[in-house]
Amino acid sequence: MTDQASPDTLRSELRSWLAANKPQGWRDITDHKAFADSQKQWFLKLVEAGYAIPHWPKEWPGGGRSLAEQKVIYEEMAAADTPRLLLSFISTYHAYATLHECANDEQKTRYLPGILKGETWCQGFSEPGAGSDLAAIKCKAERDSRPDGDVYVVNGQKIWSTMAQYADMCLLLVRTSSEGAKQAGITYLLMDMKSPGVTVRPIEQIQGDEEFAEIFLDNVEVPVSQRVGEEGAGWAVAQATLASERGLTLLELSNRMRGALSRVAELIREHGHAEDRGILRDFGALVTQVDAASALADRFLENRIAGIERVGDASIVKNAYSRALRAYSLLGVRLGGMAEQYRAPITFGDLNTGNWMADFMNSYAWTIAGGSEEVQRNIIAERMLGMPREPKGWVL
Ligand SMILES: Cc1cc2nc3c(=O)[nH]c(=O)nc-3n(C[C@H](O)[C@H](O)[C@H](O)COP(=O)(O)OP(=O)(O)OC[C@H]3O[C@@H](n4cnc5c(N)ncnc54)[C@H](O)[C@@H]3O)c2cc1C
Numbered sequence: 361m362t363d364q365a366s367p368d369t370l371r372s373e374l375r376s377w378l379a380a381n382k383p384q385g386w387r388d389i390t391d392h393k394a395f396a397d398s399q400k401q402w403f404l405k406l407v408e409a410g411y412a413i414p415h416w417p418k419e420w421p422g423g424g425r426s427l428a429e430q431k432v433i434y435e436e437m438a439a440a441d442t443p444r445l446l447l448s449f450i451s452t453y454h455a456y457a458t459l460h461e462c463a464n465d466e467q468k469t470r471y472l473p474g475i476l477k478g479e480t481w482c483q484g485f486s487e488p489g490a491g492s493d494l495a496a497i498k499c500k501a502e503r504d505s506r507p508d509g510d511v512y513v514v515n516g517q518k519i520w521s522t523m524a525q526y527a528d529m530c531l532l533l534v535r536t537s538s539e540g541a542k543q544a545g546i547t548y549l550l551m552d553m554k555s556p557g558v559t560v561r562p563i564e565q566i567q568g569d570e571e572f573a574e575i576f577l578d579n580v581e582v583p584v585s586q587r588v589g590e591e592g593a594g595w596a597v598a599q600a601t602l603a604s605e606r607g608l609t610l611l612e613l614s615n616r617m618r619g620a621l622s623r624v625a626e627l628i629r630e631h632g633h634a635e636d637r638g639i640l641r642d643f644g645a646l647v648t649q650v651d652a653a654s655a656l657a658d659r660f661l662e663n664r665i666a667g668i669e670r671v672g673d674a675s676i677v678k679n680a681y682s683r684a685l686r687a688y689s690l691l692g693v694r695l696g697g698m699a700e701q702y703r704a705p706i707t708f709g710d711l712n713t714g715n716w717m718a719d720f721m722n723s724y725a726w727t728i729a730g731g732s733e734e735v736q737r738n739i740i741a742e743r744m745l746g747m748p749r750e751p752k753g754w755v756l
Pocket of ligand 1: 482483484485486487488489490491492493519520521522572725726728729730731732733734735738750
């Protein structure tokens with residue numbers, strides 16, 4: 361395999377590699393911790409084979425892939441029914457993008473190689489009173505001196521932090537000042553999750569997963585050397601983290617969904633609907649919707665690489681993906697019927713857990729994660745189309 365391989369060559373190389381190496385029986389795991397361990401092993405195997413980080417630059421093993429190659433990898437991974445890398449998702453996208461774009465050399469050297477050895481990151485942005493209005497965060501950090509260097513002493517709570525219960529490090533947004541604009545008092549820290557004073561409590565979800573957790577911070581000391589950017593400049597750094605969430609991750613997710621359409625086709629055959637014109641019509645509509653979501657993600661990234669990005673472009677991609685995911689999993693629920701709903705593996709759901717009902721319920725999470733659908737629509741309406749702005753001060 362070379363980094364100049366054509367997408368077709370890559371596809372056949374990857375198919376052979378997956379036939380020999382894809383994880384077996386991953387849906388039979390019944391324990392969350394064991395599932396997280398299996399995720400880590402699969403990630404390390406992909407790193408070794410050069411398929412884990414196609415979106416990183418080429419100085420990293422398996423990096424430097426074109427968008428076309430990245431799409432092939434995601435599609436083939438889904439078609440081979442491999443588990444999505446949820447455990448290392450924040451590390452390889454959010455942490456990577458933040459460190460690569462905003463961290464100093466010492467921080468990059470210290471943390472980037474660790475990600476490829478399986479060091480896991482979580483994102484500590486949202487708080488109980490600060491989600492859509494992220495700039496309202498209250499988690500407080502006060503600077504103090506210690507004999508071996510200055511630290512921030514952090515107190516507060518984070519919530520909805522994906523895989524935080526397994527994380528080694530956290531991308532943490534804190535408030536260092538309450539003066540002036542809300543955004544101006546925010547600082548960005550890299551926090552070791554093993555620091556004294558960090559308590560993580562997993563959140564149990566409706567479908568039995570524990571995909572995210574609350575993080576409680578009680579006088580946690582974070583060295584000032586672990587700050588990314590200047591004090592009070594954390595809002596700008598956070599945009600690098602969020603841009604990766606609203607760009608590359610959606611390329612992966614939409615292309616995985618495209619690769620996974622074969623599972624729906626299989627279900628149609630298995631349940632005897634191959635001649636059912638209604639079902640076939642709905643499947644056709646789904647294929648079109650998934651293709652459109654993938655095409656939007658592709659075009660968005662091609663434009664971003666070319667330096668073209670309008671306010672609202674990312675919101676369109678995000679909403680197209682979450683809508684298509686809902687349609688995909690809903691058709692699975694309809695086709696699978698009750699029998700499919702009784703199968704309930706522990707797989708940190710979203711796409712292809714093996715339980716269509718869990719996937720359908722979890723599809724709603726994607727209308728919230730990374731910025732809710734309503735807020736994305738507001739961005740499109742107000743900032744892209746110039747429609748009247750939402751009245752100030754109204755409450756839900
Ligand atoms: C699967 C998943 C994974 C996540 N992972 C992480 C993570 O790793 N780290 C992290 O920090 N956070 C994470 N989050 C949190 C996510 O970023 C927030 O849930 C999201 O920003 C919404 O914030 P909220 O939950 O506080 O809802 P709120 O902001 O309270 O919104 C509640 C409802 O009100 C609506 N609403 C809010 N404001 C407006 C408005 N101005 N106009 C119209 N409607 C409005 C919203 O659309 C929503 O329906 C995750 C969430 C999910 C679902």
